[in-house]
Amino acid sequence: xxxxxxxxxxxxxxxxxxxxxxxxxVYQLEHPTQVLEWTSGKTVCVGGxxxxxxxxxxxxxxxxxxxxxxxxxxxERDFKVVHGGFTEGPVRCLRHVPGSRCVVTNDGLxxxxxxxxxxxxxxxxxxxxxxxxxxxxxxxxxxxxxxSRIAARLSSQVLHGAxxxxxxxxxxxxxxxxxxLETTSDDPLSSLQFVSDAVFLAGASNGNVYVADTRTSAAPxxxxxxxxxxxxxxxxxxxxxxxxxxxxxxxxxxxVSDLRSPGGAVSRARLDVQSGRGDxxxxxxxxxxxxxxxxxxxxxxxxxxxxxxxxxxxxxxxEPLFEHRGHAVSSRSGVFVAAHVWHPERPRTLLSAAxxxxxxxxxxxxxxxxxx
Amino acid sequence: xxxxxxxxxxxxxxxGRSCILVSIGGKNIMLDCxxxxxxxxxxxxxxxxxxxxxxxxxxxxxxVIISHFHLDHCxxxxxMSEMVGYDGPIYMTHPTKAICPILLEDFRKITxxxxxxxxxFTSQMIKDCMKKVVPLNLxxxxxxxxxxxxxxxxxxxxxxxxxxxxxxGLESVVYTGDYNMTPDRHLGAAWIDKCxxxxxxxxxxxxxxxxxxxxxxxxxxxxxxxxxxxxGGKVLIPxxxxxxxxxxxxxxxxxxxxxxxxxxxxxxTGLTEKANHYYKLFITWTNQKIRKxxxxxxxxxxxxxxxxDRSYAxxxxxxxxxxxxxxxxxxxxxxxxxxxxxxxxxxxIMPGYCVQGTIGHKILNGQRKLEMEGRATVRILxxxxxxxxxxxxxxxxxxxxxxxxxxxxxxxxxNMLLVHGEAVxxxxxxxKIEQEFNCHMPANGETVTVTTNPSVPVDISLxxxxxxxxxxxxxPDPKKPRTMHGTLIMKENSLKLVSSEQALKELGLNxxxxxxxxxxxxQDPHSDPDTLHGIYLHLKSVxxxxxxxxxxxxxxxxxxxxxxxxxxxxxxxxxVLLLSWSYQVKYFHLLKKG
Numbered sequence: 001x002x003x004x005x006x007x008x009x010x011x012x013x014x015x016x017x018x019x020x021x022x023x024x025x026v027y028q029l030e031h032p033t034q035v036l037e038w039t040s041g042k043t044v045c046v047g048g049x050x051x052x053x054x055x056x057x058x059x060x061x062x063x064x065x066x067x068x069x070x071x072x073x074x075x076e077r078d079f080k081v082v083h084g085g086f087t088e089g090p091v092r093c094l095r096h097v098p099g100s101r102c103v104v105t106n107d108g109l110x111x112x113x114x115x116x117x118x119x120x121x122x123x124x125x126x127x128x129x130x131x132x133x134x135x136x137x138x139x140x141x142x143x144x145x146x147x148s149r150i151a152a153r154l155s156s157q158v159l160h161g162a163x164x165x166x167x168x169x170x171x172x173x174x175x176x177x178x179x180x181l182e183t184t185s186d187d188p189l190s191s192l193q194f195v196s197d198a199v200f201l202a203g204a205s206n207g208n209v210y211v212a213d214t215r216t217s218a219a220p221x222x223x224x225x226x227x228x229x230x231x232x233x234x235x236x237x238x239x240x241x242x243x244x245x246x247x248x249x250x251x252x253x254x255x256v257s258d259l260r261s262p263g264g265a266v267s268r269a270r271l272d273v274q275s276g277r278g279d280x281x282x283x284x285x286x287x288x289x290x291x292x293x294x295x296x297x298x299x300x301x302x303x304x305x306x307x308x309x310x311x312x313x314x315x316x317x318x319e320p321l322f323e324h325r326g327h328a329v330s331s332r333s334g335v336f337v338a339a340h341v342w343h344p345e346r347p348r349t350l351l352s353a354a355x356x357x358x359x360x361x362x363x364x365x366x367x368x369x370x371x372x
Numbered sequence: 373x374x375x376x377x378x379x380x381x382x383x384x385x386x387x388g389r390s391c392i393l394v395s396i397g398g399k400n401i402m403l404d405c406x407x408x409x410x411x412x413x414x415x416x417x418x419x420x421x422x423x424x425x426x427x428x429x430x431x432x433x434x435x436v437i438i439s440h441f442h443l444d445h446c447x448x449x450x451x452m453s454e455m456v457g458y459d460g461p462i463y464m465t466h467p468t469k470a471i472c473p474i475l476l477e478d479f480r481k482i483t484x485x486x487x488x489x490x491x492x493f494t495s496q497m498i499k500d501c502m503k504k505v506v507p508l509n510l511x512x513x514x515x516x517x518x519x520x521x522x523x524x525x526x527x528x529x530x531x532x533x534x535x536x537x538x539x540x541g542l543e544s545v546v547y548t549g550d551y552n553m554t555p556d557r558h559l560g561a562a563w564i565d566k567c568x569x570x571x572x573x574x575x576x577x578x579x580x581x582x583x584x585x586x587x588x589x590x591x592x593x594x595x596x597x598x599x600x601x602x603x604g605g606k607v608l609i610p611x612x613x614x615x616x617x618x619x620x621x622x623x624x625x626x627x628x629x630x631x632x633x634x635x636x637x638x639x640x641t642g643l644t645e646k647a648n649h650y651y652k653l654f655i656t657w658t659n660q661k662i663r664k665x666x667x668x669x670x671x672x673x674x675x676x677x678x679x680x681d682r683s684y685a686x687x688x689x690x691x692x693x694x695x696x697x698x699x700x701x702x703x704x705x706x707x708x709x710x711x712x713x714x715x716x717x718x719x720x721i722m723p724g725y726c727v728q729g730t731i732g733h734k735i736l737n738g739q740r741k742l743e744m745e746g747r748a749t750v751r752i753l754x755x756x757x758x759x760x761x762x763x764x765x766x767x768x769x770x771x772x773x774x775x776x777x778x779x780x781x782x783x784x785x786x787n788m789l790l791v792h793g794e795a796v797x798x799x800x801x802x803x804k805i806e807q808e809f810n811c812h813m814p815a816n817g818e819t820v821t822v823t824t825n826p827s828v829p830v831d832i833s834l835x836x837x838x839x840x841x842x843x844x845x846x847x848p849d850p851k852k853p854r855t856m857h858g859t860l861i862m863k864e865n866s867l868k869l870v871s872s873e874q875a876l877k878e879l880g881l882n883x884x885x886x887x888x889x890x891x892x893x894x895q896d897p898h899s900d901p902d903t904l905h906g907i908y909l910h911l912k913s914v915x916x917x918x919x920x921x922x923x924x925x926x927x928x929x930x931x932x933x934x935x936x937x938x939x940x941x942x943x944x945x946x947x948v949l950l951l952s953w954s955y956q957v958k959y960f961h962l963l964k965k966g
Contacts, residue, residue, distance in 0.1 A: 086803070
């Protein structure tokens with residue numbers, strides 16, 4: 001694309017953004033990140049994924065974003081790097097341990113985890129404080145990747161595993177294994193999350209979802225993969241605080257089901273996810289403060305917001321409520337969004353990170369009459 | 373070892389004023405001489421007592437270099453040169469020389485007239501100070517004296533801002549001042565060649581930030597202006613003639629064109645005259661786009677932006693006005709502000725920092741009731757209720773964490789020095805830089821001493837070179853140093869390395885050989901030759917790998933050490949071992965062993 005054309009398209013998008021967004025911040029990291037994880041309401045962690053030495057950074061969001069009444073008097077628009085550390089391998093998964101200043105990472109090459117202390121006011125260094133061994137494989141079935149999914153809860157307990165068959169709950173301080181998921185299956189996982197204090201959900205790439213309670217040793221409840229026509233697809237899963245489970249396939253099939261009724265589906269839709277990439281790193285997430293809304297990223301250079309309350313039991317093509325195209329428009333060559341995350345309290349604020357190192361913070365305006 | 377010493381003047385952790393002392397190769401240089409805008413007393417000036425307890429600074433400093441016209445870099449210059457006393461050269465770029473005195477005078481007026489201060493420099497002092505200025509061009513080496521040379525590089529940031537390269541002999545320092553690595557609408561990005569200075573000095577203030585993009589800042593500006601205009605409000609933008617005025621005008625013009633907006637935009641005439649004048653003078657300091665614009669038309673010839681007249685301020689309906697001065701401390705912008713402040717629909721956008729004591733500073737701190745002076749035959753005070761919307765926007769261009777790394781990698785210094793940061797809070801950044809370069813972070817008032825390892829060029833005689841090559845086989849390799857024998861001759865300014873024989877010849881001296889002897893008594897009943905033979909056998913068994921010979925003339929040779937045995941006639945059992953070796957011999961340990 002010609003330079004002037006590129007600038008024109010970019011200018012056009014910025015002009016449109018005047019009405020489309022309340023707040024908009026655009027940053028360029030030195031190295032792209034695949035992880036975005038809140039460590040507090042105002043700080044977020046990112047990590048590089050190059051082959052050798054990488055940085056983990058804790059960034060403070062711009063003060064202007066949070067200055068409500070005196071917003072006009074606050075000129076501060078920049079990220080502040082409040083803590084930083086170095087890691088030997090890539091950071092493929094990063095989770096904050098709630099109620100602590102610890103984060104846990106996995107490099108995607110093995111199932112082991114690294115434990116980090118993010119540091120307080122006295123130092124700006126993120127230090128490696130320990131390691132957690134992943135559960136050893138019982139079978140010799142080799143799995144591509146080998147990276148673990150991680151979920152964390154209070155009291156420094158971390159749930160982790162790369163396959164459904166090796167999920168365990170480890171106490172970080174003692175290293176003690178408090179619980180293991182007993183299942184005969186070995187499905188590679190695409191997500192792992194707590195849906196309550198004791199109940200968790202393990203979403204497999206083949207579409208199966210396992211729901212288990214860490215207080216019992218009972219077998220997990222299986223929500224089988226939705227029937228999908230044609231070739232086997234990859235699936236990604238997210239559960240909302242209201243016990244709704246969303247599953248999205250690589251062909252764009254979206255299914256919302258209830259956590260309490262395995263096998264059923266509440267609503268479906270077909271999303272327009274023209275993927276230019278063979279193996280997309282997809283993120284799907286329910287909005288924490290906007291009922292029924294979800295965000296989807298990873299198929300290309302945009303982040304799409306959908307309102308699932310408009311979906312019906314029979315699948316129909318769904319139009320996004322909003323599309324953030326900032327990354328695609330700002331990049332001269334193909335770019336894809338590697339990660340996105342909703343702000344835990346502000347209803348329409350999201351962060352998104354793309355493969356070119358850009359990180360955007362945006363607060364979109366709902367221009368439809370009804371909906372979220 | 374040769375050293376470079378760097379001391380940021382100041383106390384404690386305070387940031388906000390730049391004044392750095394550098395000692396290099398016997399020269400003392402002051403980098404910037406800024407005022408701390410947060411203090412009202414002597415703390416706002418740098419602490420010159422570090423240089424000398426009392427008296428003038430002239431004999432202690434070889435030169436002063438100012439990086440750009442911001443007050444936190446040049447605000448204390450007239451105080452230093454005229455009130456403390458300095459008569460040597462002050463170096464700065466041409467635009468800085470033109471703009472500095474204007475800002476200093478403005479600042480002086482505010483401080484003395486508005487705040488009633490007495491211990492401050494006068495207008496005459498500013499003029500006298502500027503007489504000592506020697507202007508610099510970009511990339512031009514200037515000889516301050518026989519040994520000290522300086523060169524200015526483009527820094528971006530503001531018009532005329534420079535990074536400076538200082539060289540004394542084979543040691544060098546680069547000081548960045550404020551700079552930025554991303555070009556904007558009217559300035560280019562900083563650039564320096566791979567000069568590999570011994571020390572690179574930079575501010576760390578923004579080293580731990582990641583900057584929001586220029587376009588997002590502009591978007592915010594356009595959004596605010598648009599919102600006000602849409603509700604029928606008036607927008608006042610107080611600007612300094614050479615700050616962001618040009619850039620913001622271009623931005624609004626483009627926006628108005630695209631959105632087909634009709635509300636009028638004005639700029640005050642004082643603004644345009646000055647701005648045009650300066651941009652014409654310093655066209656090489658702006659970026660390509662501006663230069664092209666200038667060639668095509670007048671800087672302030674816009675379709676939608678017209679010159680302002682005082683009476684327009686009372687016109688009904690929405691409008692945007694750019695007016696000077698930038699901090700609302702006097703003149704047209706203040707007059708307009710007084711008229712518009714009482715209405716909620718209106719807005720004032722402050723595009724930069726405001727000095728304490730100005731209306732701009734007060735409203736940016738949230739003050740909603742102001743005491744104003746009225747213009748009448750009798751001086752009256754009245755209260756102004758500030759009801760309009762106040763917006764503070766920062767457009768200043770600084771390098772962030774990424775930008776700093778870019779610059780460091782461009783220059784490739786041997787040592788990196790970051791000033792104005794809290795070392796404890798910057799351990800990560802230090803660690804990051806130290807992966808590639810040495811890094812120091814002195815506290816204010818603390819001196820960092822950097823030892824340098826300058827390469828000294830020496831000529832070597834062809835004979836000596838040939839001899840060394842014959843020994844070593846390969847060409848000299850900087851990564852594999854090896855020792856060699858020779859004599860260094862220093863004649864005038866040249867250094868020559870020759871072989872010892874040649875040196876002796878040149879000096880007309882004879883070579884002498886030193887030979888040492890040592891007598892070792894030994895009890896041995898055998899005959900002299902037998903004793904000698906016994907020693908020979910013993911040495912042969914103990915000193916394997918060395919050349920040991922038993923010569924027919926009655927001596928044993930271990931390499932080049934000569935051993936003889938003799939005894940006195942009176943006591944044939946008492947032998948004396950005579951050992952003899954020349955000064956060249958390195959086998960003393962052998963002697964001990966044997």
